[in-house]
Amino acid sequence: MMSIATPANGHYEIGFLLVPGFSQLAFSSALEPLRMANHLVDRRCYTWHLVSRDGAPVSASSGLQTGVDHGFDEDLSLDLVLVCAGVDVQRHCDRDTLRWLRRLAGRRIPLGAVCTGGYVLAQAGLLNGYRCTLHWEHISSIHEARMFPEVTFTSQLFVMDRDRYTCSGGISPLDMMLTLIARQQGLELAEAIAEEFIHERIRDVGDRQRTPLRVRLGHSHPKLEEVATLMEANLQEPLSLDELASYADLSRRQLERLFQRYVDCPPLKYYMDLRLMRARLLLRQTHMPITDVALACGFISPPHFTKCYHDRFGHSPSGERKRRSDRVAEASAQHAEAARPPGEK
Missing domain, CATH: 1.10.10.60 (Homeodomain-like)
Incomplete structure (x- = not known):
């Protein structure tokens, strides 16, 4: 079961930390389901905030610049923060970034990552004792270098372990966010979003990355x-x-x-x-x-x-x-529980 507390009004504030060189595809795959959720229900279920270290625009791996709303010096009230990274992620695990993420964890704000953002969380020590995932290329190199021994890396598309949510990159953030929306707003809405995006099926936490045979062989x-x-x-x-x-x-x-x-x-x-x-x-x-x-x-x-x-x-x-069918029934029950007015039994 997911550990994000359900706001009484069913509204969630989601933060996206954009790390220089982030994957535009992975970021968009995480953000767009939230936009479509608001559109389909005709109300604001989700509000998102883009964050960078200094509040300045951030260049994606493609070179495109994205403006942000906040810097680390602003105090934000958020229900979830996702770290969006991409190429050369090791260069961007600076002290300020790691300190900011640790501060969020200290406030018990759930944390997640798309693409190589999990590397940043691991570097901050915020995945110790958790299961998580990264793109198969990075998992392979981490294993070879024997890094982060207290973190359990899996080859799953995405992992939701207590208050940590990580996915492998590409379009896998779409499946992770659709799963999140299904738990928070109901499976019917998540499936409607998938149809709008011509995404024929919502992959779940049991699905794995297709690792090339050469990588598995070494x-x-x-x-x-x-x-x-x-x-x-x-x-x-x-x-x-x-x-x-x-x-x-x-x-x-x-x-x-x-x-x-x-x-x-x-x-x-x-x-x-x-x-x-x-x-x-x-x-x-x-x-x-x-x-x-x-x-x-x-x-x-x-x-x-x-x-x-x-x-x-x-x-x-x-x-x-x-x-x-059991998973669908469980998601529906969780949605009904979340929609119940506070205090009602």
């Missing part, structure tokens, strides 16, 4: 990457092992040895896992009939799909759908 192997790309492009009509080997100009035995050596599993098992992960995403985020999901992921026989799914995830495809 090195690049062209033939292995080529085969993995072929698998990802042919989920609905899976290729045979002989076809995969032929396309990559390998023998079947060479292909099996490559996967066993570098991925530690047979190629067909890796392929099956890709198909099942895709099926889980469709079951969670669409209303496609289960039979259609099976076909879309290369399973001609529904019983075979059910067996493979249960073996991989510990429950059936219909059980996955029930979990989704």
Whole structure:
């Protein structure tokens, strides 16, 4: 459950700290859902405040400058502050920025981050004992450098751990903010915003970043990457092992040895896992009939799909759908509780 206290009037004040070199895409993906929420309900559910260290405009990684409303010297009453960063984030973890964030934490203001903003929070010591996420490139480098041993980094798209909210960058802030809006204002509004943005499904905290195979392996192997790309492009009509080997100009035995050596599993098992992960995403985020999901992921026989799914995830495809319904019911209950007038039981 989220730990942001619900204001009695259902209105939230959100701060965005813009760090020089921030990602304009990630920032916009976090801000725009708030604007659309206000538009669709025709009232101000959210007010946002842009902040920089000295109150001066900030240049994004693209070079575009964005004006801000406040500097660190102003006292703001906020319900959440999100750190928006991007390239060269290490250069911008200055003493004033870290001190300001620690001061907010001392006032028990929930903190979050988009893109590499989580690095700033970690540098301030504000993610110690928390689970969080960053873009896969930065997670890899942090692990290699053995930085922030008290922080648990995950490969999830976004993480909401108590009063810390982090996401991996790109358009993942959109999913995190839609999840936040669903909890605060109701799932119906969040889904309406997703439709307005032509965002076909709201990804949840269980979804993970698609880390390139070379990153997971710790090195690049062209033939292995080529085969993995072929698998990802042919989920609905899976290729045979002989076809995969032929396309990559390998023998079947060479292909099996490559996967066993570098991925530690047979190629067909890796392929099956890709198909099942895709099926889980469709079951969670669409209303496609289960039979259609099976076909879309290369399973001609529904019983075979059910067996493979249960073996991989510990429950059936219909059980996955029930979990989704339970999440919707939980979000609706939280919305109803938040909308209840103070003192009413």
